[in-house]
Amino acid sequence: MPSPRSGARSRTSKRIGSGSPEPLILGIDLGATKVVSGLVDARGRLVRHSGRIVHANDGPGGVIRSLVQSARACLDEESRAPVAIGVAVAAQVDPRAGTVVHAPNLGWRDVPLARRLSEELGAPVELINDARAATLAEWRFGAGRGVDDLFCLILGTGIGGSAVIGGQLPEGGAHAFGEVGHLTIEVGGRRCHCPNWGCFEAYAGGWAIAERARESVLADPTSGAELVRRAGTHETISAQTVFAAYRTGDPLAVRLVHETERYFADGVISVVNAFNPSVLLLGGGLIAGLPELVPVAESAIRARCQPPAASARVVRAGLGENAPLVGAAERARQAHVGAYSRARRSANP
């Protein structure tokens, strides 16, 4: 039905499945450059979704406006309000307070996002860190279904991760459990974007692969010619440029990929020795671009982890880029639908 908000209808709003289940749960994935909202059913399927570009420069007010628009575009065919809304944010969030504590890429500090969204959209809002949301989604609906001890390692521009430990999804003392991108793998090593040196991410994250490639190109422009040709300029070389050149046998790209594999193996060994997961899930853009990393992880674990930890299975994450949105919706469902059902049961025993 047309709603008073139909002016906000999204160009990108889509109907993926048919119908929508009871109760209505909205998941939202807020990144540094875009926001995607989606209706998610109880089996973790994205029923309908809508995206908007966001501009961090607009500040929290502008970003929240885009977020509300994308949410309303998903809801405008519905005659009822959602029961709950979950928002995955690429940030440190405090789920209890409902605040985004620190989102470096958005430039936010202590933004009371849950309250502001709840006022706009008329439903309770749960916040969750995006890596934790992706882990929850993979655990409930994806490649980690039913595994009680799981580590989900997500390799993109940075390296994120989160864990299921004994059938729980821990938060940590300051909502930062499982930040294994900042394990030191080289004492006194490369400068990270965090205050440390030698971090896993500072060698094997997407930004670091690009940085190492650019340094190599500057040091030896002749051997770097192929990378520059592909990227257009030396400044625009990315990890994916390196992976593409590697596929054609470019010697510099081959060296960079082999070095990346070595650093990646050491990070994976640390994660598996420290967390002792039964299953290590690997996801993110780097795994999509260089799936060779999956067998690299597998053989490093078998050869070099401690005997009890060396039995961990390595599996590719299954839900792709929708995982944070689906996990955020699931978190909202856990927080509100259970209570709703319990209240109904105790009212009608």
Place this chain on the structure above:
Amino acid sequence: MPSPRSGARSRTSKRIGSGSPEPLILGIDLGATKVVSGLVDARGRLVRHSGRIVHANDGPGGVIRSLVQSARACLDEESRAPVAIGVAVAAQVDPRAGTVVHAPNLGWRDVPLARRLSEELGAPVELINDARAATLAEWRFGAGRGVDDLFCLILGTGIGGSAVIGGQLPEGGAHAFGEVGHLTIEVGGRRCHCPNWGCFEAYAGGWAIAERARESVLADPTSGAELVRRAGTHETISAQTVFAAYRTGDPLAVRLVHETERYFADGVISVVNAFNPSVLLLGGGLIAGLPELVPVAESAIRARCQPPAASARVVRAGLGENAPLVGAAERARQAHVGAYSRARRSANP
């Protein structure tokens, strides 16, 4: 009262407190060279204890005989059997199966210790890894009391650890959660005793500090003269030799200690970034011998951890060498006294 087992009375059996509480719980700490048994009260106090030297060469049969002797020496003034027995083992244990899966220092594989002890001592037996037992003890009774997100890092000959995560003491997929001694801190670095290279323990564990010292002495005998003089021979230099020479300003020892601090700081940063504890407990012989490591950890965390994790407090562990025994008893109490009380309650509602 004298018991039929009074011949097993220990030379080292001591009465520390007066009286023993209901119910009777026995804790046992089984290491590679000695076993200590003790009666532990509900407040985690060691009421009476008894130790024996063990010889790994005697095999499981001989070691278990010493263990049973030390246990009976603790029990022989009691007119009743213990309600439960907990055993901390420096090993990978399977608590559900009641087996010691792998104890490298004892040379054991798949020893059904719980069943054998239970038959000898007439009470149910719970097994627990020694680092996990120490963490449980510090959490319930020591320096980590009441902290829901805690990492307990124990620096001795090796580096062990375990964590309390969201108010739970996780096991991991193969009972090896928290083995942070085997985080890689140097890609392609020093050979570890495990199958990996560059582990935290291979730089900052007691055996590694001694190994690094011996290498330095061999490389430059003149600068190493003081360490050799103190240790008697170059082969007997230990981490504690290095710490003692450091106190008198020996230049080689000063260099070795400063290098150790640098490696230690990187390991601590990894642990705190990965597990995000509210409190990091530091314990073990290296902390006792070089308490300067406590402020080193504190300043490394403040300066170089990620902002959310950098708020972790650093605290020295409080229970000392009794922690594994006390934690083993507590595990046995949790497993059996609660069930016993519940059974009584349901029988007498």
